[in-house]
Amino acid sequence: MDFSEAVEIKILHFGLRKLKPTQILVFGFAALILVGGILLNLPSASKSGQSIGFLNALFTSTSAVCVTGLVVVDTQTQFSTFGQIVIMCLIQMGGLGIMTMATLIFLLLGKKITLRERIVMQEALNQSTLSGLVKLTRHILLTTFIFEGIGAILLSIRFTQIYGISKGIYYGVFHAVSAFNNAGFDLIGGFKNFTPFVEDPIINGVIMGLIIFGGLGFTVIHDLLLKRNFKHLSLHSKVVITMTLLLLVSGFITFYCLEYSNLKTLGNLSPTGKILAAAFQSVTARTAGFNTLNLSDLTMPSKYFTIFLMFIGASPASTGGGIKTSTFAIIIMMIYTILASKEDVEIYQRRVPMDNIFKAVVIGVIALLLVFTSSFLLTITEKADFLSILFETTSAFGTVGLTLGITTELTSIGKIIIILTMFAGRVGPLTLAMALGSRINKAMIRFPEERILVG
Amino acid sequence: MDFSEAVEIKILHFGLRKLKPTQILVFGFAALILVGGILLNLPSASKSGQSIGFLNALFTSTSAVCVTGLVVVDTQTQFSTFGQIVIMCLIQMGGLGIMTMATLIFLLLGKKITLRERIVMQEALNQSTLSGLVKLTRHILLTTFIFEGIGAILLSIRFTQIYGISKGIYYGVFHAVSAFNNAGFDLIGGFKNFTPFVEDPIINGVIMGLIIFGGLGFTVIHDLLLKRNFKHLSLHSKVVITMTLLLLVSGFITFYCLEYSNLKTLGNLSPTGKILAAAFQSVTARTAGFNTLNLSDLTMPSKYFTIFLMFIGASPASTGGGIKTSTFAIIIMMIYTILASKEDVEIYQRRVPMDNIFKAVVIGVIALLLVFTSSFLLTITEKADFLSILFETTSAFGTVGLTLGITTELTSIGKIIIILTMFAGRVGPLTLAMALGSRINKAMIRFPEERILVG
Ligand SMILES: [K+]
Ligand SMILES: [K+]
Numbered sequence: 070m071d072f073s074e075a076v077e078i079k080i081l082h083f084g085l086r087k088l089k090p091t092q093i094l095v096f097g098f099a100a101l102i103l104v105g106g107i108l109l110n111l112p113s114a115s116k117s118g119q120s121i122g123f124l125n126a127l128f129t130s131t132s133a134v135c136v137t138g139l140v141v142v143d144t145q146t147q148f149s150t151f152g153q154i155v156i157m158c159l160i161q162m163g164g165l166g167i168m169t170m171a172t173l174i175f176l177l178l179g180k181k182i183t184l185r186e187r188i189v190m191q192e193a194l195n196q197s198t199l200s201g202l203v204k205l206t207r208h209i210l211l212t213t214f215i216f217e218g219i220g221a222i223l224l225s226i227r228f229t230q231i232y233g234i235s236k237g238i239y240y241g242v243f244h245a246v247s248a249f250n251n252a253g254f255d256l257i258g259g260f261k262n263f264t265p266f267v268e269d270p271i272i273n274g275v276i277m278g279l280i281i282f283g284g285l286g287f288t289v290i291h292d293l294l295l296k297r298n299f300k301h302l303s304l305h306s307k308v309v310i311t312m313t314l315l316l317l318v319s320g321f322i323t324f325y326c327l328e329y330s331n332l333k334t335l336g337n338l339s340p341t342g343k344i345l346a347a348a349f350q351s352v353t354a355r356t357a358g359f360n361t362l363n364l365s366d367l368t369m370p371s372k373y374f375t376i377f378l379m380f381i382g383a384s385p386a387s388t389g390g391g392i393k394t395s396t397f398a399i400i401i402m403m404i405y406t407i408l409a410s411k412e413d414v415e416i417y418q419r420r421v422p423m424d425n426i427f428k429a430v431v432i433g434v435i436a437l438l439l440v441f442t443s444s445f446l447l448t449i450t451e452k453a454d455f456l457s458i459l460f461e462t463t464s465a466f467g468t469v470g471l472t473l474g475i476t477t478e479l480t481s482i483g484k485i486i487i488i489l490t491m492f493a494g495r496v497g498p499l500t501l502a503m504a505l506g507s508r509i510n511k512a513m514i515r516f517p518e519e520r521i522l523v524g
Numbered sequence: 525m526d527f528s529e530a531v532e533i534k535i536l537h538f539g540l541r542k543l544k545p546t547q548i549l550v551f552g553f554a555a556l557i558l559v560g561g562i563l564l565n566l567p568s569a570s571k572s573g574q575s576i577g578f579l580n581a582l583f584t585s586t587s588a589v590c591v592t593g594l595v596v597v598d599t600q601t602q603f604s605t606f607g608q609i610v611i612m613c614l615i616q617m618g619g620l621g622i623m624t625m626a627t628l629i630f631l632l633l634g635k636k637i638t639l640r641e642r643i644v645m646q647e648a649l650n651q652s653t654l655s656g657l658v659k660l661t662r663h664i665l666l667t668t669f670i671f672e673g674i675g676a677i678l679l680s681i682r683f684t685q686i687y688g689i690s691k692g693i694y695y696g697v698f699h700a701v702s703a704f705n706n707a708g709f710d711l712i713g714g715f716k717n718f719t720p721f722v723e724d725p726i727i728n729g730v731i732m733g734l735i736i737f738g739g740l741g742f743t744v745i746h747d748l749l750l751k752r753n754f755k756h757l758s759l760h761s762k763v764v765i766t767m768t769l770l771l772l773v774s775g776f777i778t779f780y781c782l783e784y785s786n787l788k789t790l791g792n793l794s795p796t797g798k799i800l801a802a803a804f805q806s807v808t809a810r811t812a813g814f815n816t817l818n819l820s821d822l823t824m825p826s827k828y829f830t831i832f833l834m835f836i837g838a839s840p841a842s843t844g845g846g847i848k849t850s851t852f853a854i855i856i857m858m859i860y861t862i863l864a865s866k867e868d869v870e871i872y873q874r875r876v877p878m879d880n881i882f883k884a885v886v887i888g889v890i891a892l893l894l895v896f897t898s899s900f901l902l903t904i905t906e907k908a909d910f911l912s913i914l915f916e917t918t919s920a921f922g923t924v925g926l927t928l929g930i931t932t933e934l935t936s937i938g939k940i941i942i943i944l945t946m947f948a949g950r951v952g953p954l955t956l957a958m959a960l961g962s963r964i965n966k967a968m969i970r971f972p973e974e975r976i977l978v979g
Contacts, residue, residue: 327904369910370903377896400889407886423878430885431862434855437892441832448825449782455824456910 097166098134098496105130105159114152121147124484131488133159135495136167136388138253138358138470139461139487141477145258156254157243164250164388167495168287169209209287213249220245220279227271248279251388253358253470260477263349267361268342273349280357281317284383285309304419305395309384312394316381320351323374333366354378356389358470365473369456372473376460379467380436390468390494392436399429439497440466443490450482451475461487466494549951552621553589557947560585560614569607576602579939586943588614590950591622591843593708593813593925594916594942596932600713611709612701619705619843622950623742624664664742668704675700675734682726703734706843708813708925715932718804722816723797728804735812736772739838740764759874760850764839767849771836775806778829788821809833811844813925820928824911827928831915834922835891845923845949847891854884894952895921898945905937906930916942921949 110126112118120126125141132139133156144153225241232240240256247254255262266272282290292306299307325347328335335343349361354375364372382391399414403426406414414421444462451458457473464471465487479487565581567573575581580596587594588611599608680696687695695711702709710717721727737745747761754762780802783790790798804816809830819827837846854869858881861869869876899917906913912928919926920942934942 368903370900373900373903373910377900403882404886404889407882427858427862431859433889434859445825445828445832448823448828454909454911455828455914459910 094496094500098163098492101159101162101166102127102130102134102492105134105155108155109148109152114149114155115147116149116152117147124481128484128488129156130159131491132470133252133254134163135390135468135491136160136164136250136252137390137465137468137491137495138247139465139472139476139491140254140260140470141479141484143258143260144254145256153243153256157246160250160252160254161246163495164252164283165209165213168213168386168388169206208291212287212290216279216282217242217245217249220249220275223275224272227269227275244276245279248276248357248359249283249388251280251283251357251383251390251468253353255359263359263361264363267346267349268338270341270345273345273361276357276359277349277352280352280359281313284356284387284389285313286384286387288386289384304417304421305385307417308395308398312398313384316355316378316394317348317351320354320374320378321348324350324371327368327371327374328362331366331368334362334368334371350375351378354469354471355381355394356383356391356467356469358464358468360471364460364471372456372460375471376463379460379463379469379471380440382467382469390466392433396429396432399426400433403430435497436466436494439490439493443486446486447483450480450486451478453478462490465490468494549955553618553947553951556614556617556621557582557585557589560589560610563610564603564607569604569610570602571604571607572602579936583939583943584611585614586946587925588707588709589618590845590923590946591615591619591705591707592845592920592923592946592950593702594920594927594931594946595709595715595925596934596939598713598715599709600711608698608711612698615705615707615709616701618950619707619738620664620668623668623841623843624661663746667742667745671734671737672697672700672704675704675730678730679727682724682730699731700734703731703812703814704738704843706735706738706812706838706845706923708808710814718814718816719818722801722804723793725796725800728800728816731812731814732804732807735807735814736768739811739842739844740768741839741842743841744839759872759876760840762872763850763853767853768839771810771833771849772803772806775809775829775833776803779805779826782823782826782829783817786821786823789817789823805830806833809924809926810836810849811838811846811922811924813919813923815926819915819926827911827915830926831918834915834918834924834926835895837922837924845921847888851884851887854881855888858885890952891921894945894948898941901941902938905935905941906933908933917945920945923949 106123106127106129108114108126109129110120110123112120114126115121121129121142128139128141131137142148144156148156221238221242223241224245225238227237228240228244229237231237243254243256246252253262257263257265263272263276285293286309288303289306289309292302293310296302299310302310325335325343328347328350329343330336335346338346346361349359350371353359353361355378364375367375380391381397382393383389384394385396398416399421402414402416402421406412414426440459440462443466444459447453447458447462448455453461453475457475460471460473461475463469468491476487561578561582561584563569563581564584565575565578567575569581570576576584576597583594583596586592597603599611603611676693676697678696679699680693682692683695683699684692686692698709698711701707708717712718712720718727718731740748741764743758744761744764747757748765751757754765757765780790780798783802783805784798785791790801793801801816804814805826808814808816810833819830822830835846836852837848838844839849840851853871854876857869857871857876861867869881895914895917898921899914902908902913902917903910908916908930912930915926915928916930918924923946931942
């Protein structure tokens with residue numbers, strides 16, 4: 070890095086400092102949600118010509134911007150084409166916003182960027198200069214539109230066969246955007262989501278592909294496109310890919326076994342249908358929120374396992390939510406390290422820095438406390454059963470959008486709690502990661518050490 | 525510490541090394557449970573003269589040794605006096621065993637004992653020599669019997685008024701032992717536990733006192749008796765006392781508010797009765813397992829909050845279970861530290877060492893995974909509702925003994941899962957704490973650092 074570059078980085082830093090990224094993120098999202106709520110509240114956003122009411126509009130807008138997919142009204146039945154396009158735009162802006170912000174924050178504001186990472190960054194994005202910033206955004210936009218474009222074409226071909234040309238193309242575009250952004254909104258109607266297509270290999274395949282790539286995160290996709298060899302990938306990409314595969318496979322096996330003889334879900338499907346449906350459930354649970362099975366028909370252990378997957382979620386700098394695959398991986402490796410009496414948390418022959426481990430733990434614990442608080446409040450305000458409440462809250466936190474059916478029956482306070490949980494689940498971990506990236510205040514006085522017994 | 529003392533400590537260390545403390549603990553407890561199971565399986569252990577069957581006997585024995593209090597048969601109705609005395613002995617041995625082992629392990633095997641702690645230890649127990657070991661055990665026995673003795677006398681006075689002299693004294697002793705050891709076993713009959721005494725100030729007061737002191741842990745009790753001034757206490761004692769008070773008060777307020785107008789619980793009680801019942805519920809939830817209210821009558825948020833309290837549990841080196849108050853305190857302070865961008869986790873003007881924090885986190889995460897796995901398996905094997913299953917599992921892990929009523933309806937596999945969960949919940953955290961106390965294996969090769977994105 071020569072001198073001029075260094076100066077430019079400084080300018081860049083100061084520029085972003087003035088804007089206070091945490092504020093951009095929180096207020097930007099809140100403003101977008103508010104605008105969306107106002108638009109969706111308009112009578113013209115509804116098919117019936119009657120407004121759905123501001124709270125419902127705000128709920129829908131939050132769900133779209135936070136790419137969650139929980140719905141209090143059916144998107145196809147309730148909203149006019151104008152309303153539906155507003156929702157699609159909110160999804161796209163929410164998804165892109167998070168992906169861009171997250172990538173920028175992680176790559177540019179991370180205080181302790183190693184030489185190796187800086188080289189990877191420069192190689193990959195050439196964004197150590199201000200022009201790099203523009204380039205980065207362009208890269209992200211391009212990647213998004215390529216994936217969504219391919220998805221839309223493939224889906225349109227299939228949907229045209231069912232709905233005719235114009236509606237088929239419209240459905241192709243809407244669902245490609247919704248799937249790549251892990252939003253989970255659908256236009257099938259009657260809260261059915263993709264259940265009519267449970268055995269359709271094309272729709273299942275395309276949607277799963279879009280969800281998985283959208284959930285990997287931009288940095289990983291870029292790393293993959295550039296290196297094409299697992300060995301040369303960054304540690305982050307390796308961890309994300311390994312964990313994603315592990316979760317997808319274990320989810321598939323779990324759902325396949327638990328639902329095999331459940332006549333309401335896999336029981337009556339063809340052998341291929343069983344495999345497709347179990348795979349789709351595994352893919353969708355970790356943040357996408359589409360469903361080809363009716364979730365309330367699942368067995369109790371499947372519902373519980375879905376909660377576990379929803380809590381973990383997708384990968385950082387992606388369109389997905391949850392505590393993130395890498396966070397979970399670090400926590401698991403930390404436990405292994407301590408149980409094996411090793412000194413360093415090592416993954417793929419690299420040492421994970423101490424503050425990196427701490428961040429992971431803090432994100433995990435805060436997420437737990439958030440889900441606990443939110444579900445605790447709902448047990449006071451709602452009449453639903455406990456499993457449905459815990460499911461709903463985790464779904465909102467992980468911006469998943471799956472539900473056991475209580476979303477439409479929420480009280481007004483319940484709706485507000487879920488709105489806040491979606492918002493916190495979406496901007497929270499990122500804001501936290503940012504705040505944690507800031508320089509640590511060196512204490513003036515260091516107190517003496519003293520141990521506390523635990524366990 | 526002079527030379528001869530140093531030699532003696534070395535001898536002591538080697539002596540305990542040969543015995544492998546983790547093995548003593550695990551096999552000792554398993555053997556005690558087995559012997560208890562064989563005894564309780566005898567026809568003479570039952571009032572009816574018919575054996576309750578080995579699985580039920582093993583369940584009861586595990587519940588007694590692990591001082592849990594979950595019961596598949598009613599202790600008073602089912603067991604003969606012989607059977608009941610076996611149970612009381614198992615409780616006493618289980619409780620003392622854990623308290624002694626834990627204190628020994630924490631005080632003697634802790635590898636990184638600071639000078640200050642060593643001084644505190646010597647002051648308090650003078651156990652840096654082999655004779656100190658005997659003294660320590662004697663101290664623990666003495667403390668236990670003083671508390672249980674006072675409790676037994678007070679309870680006997682009250683019970684004599686109800687049950688007559690001989691039964692009154694027997695009940696006084698049994699329940700004092702059960703309460704100080706946080707066991708939760710009762711002889712009231714018909715699974716009623718202390719519900720008939722919900723408004724009885726003496727029984728409530730004595731039982732609560734025994735539970736609280738039993739749950740503080742021997743080191744804290746000793747520290748308290750010796751110093752009598754909060755300022756001079758060890759950091760550990762300060763943290764345990766503060767956290768215990770905070771949890772007791774917040775539990776009381778929560779239950780008082782949530783149950784105030786619930787006609788099945790506090791609703792029909794007198795103003796004093798309401799306060800007593802809410803206080804008792806707050807005290808019992810964090811590991812004792814007695815109940816003056818029927819738990820299945822509680823509102824859903826109260827049940828959920830009870831799960832939270834059961835998971836946290838009592839304090840280290842006590843008769844109680846859970847992840848422990850100090851573990852929870854460290855995790856919360858760690859989050860505060862990181863959110864406040866501070867460098868050190870500071871409590872009461874002391875720095876908490878890094879490995880201490882790691883231990884706390886590892887214990888918390890492993891406990892979560894244990895409760896998750898165990899309850900997940902139960903959702904497969906049992907027909908009960910989800911909240912009851914999560915409640916039962918957390919109760920077993922935290923060796924609490926409260927139930928929403930499904931213990932007696934468990935399938936055979938369900939009973940085995942709960943037996944294993946009680947055992948893991950009892951010896952697990954301690955074994956873990958021990959294993960974590962062992963010297964860390966310095967790696968031969970240290971890999972280069974590389975960061976992973978989280979959140
Ligand atoms: K979603
Ligand atoms: K107990």
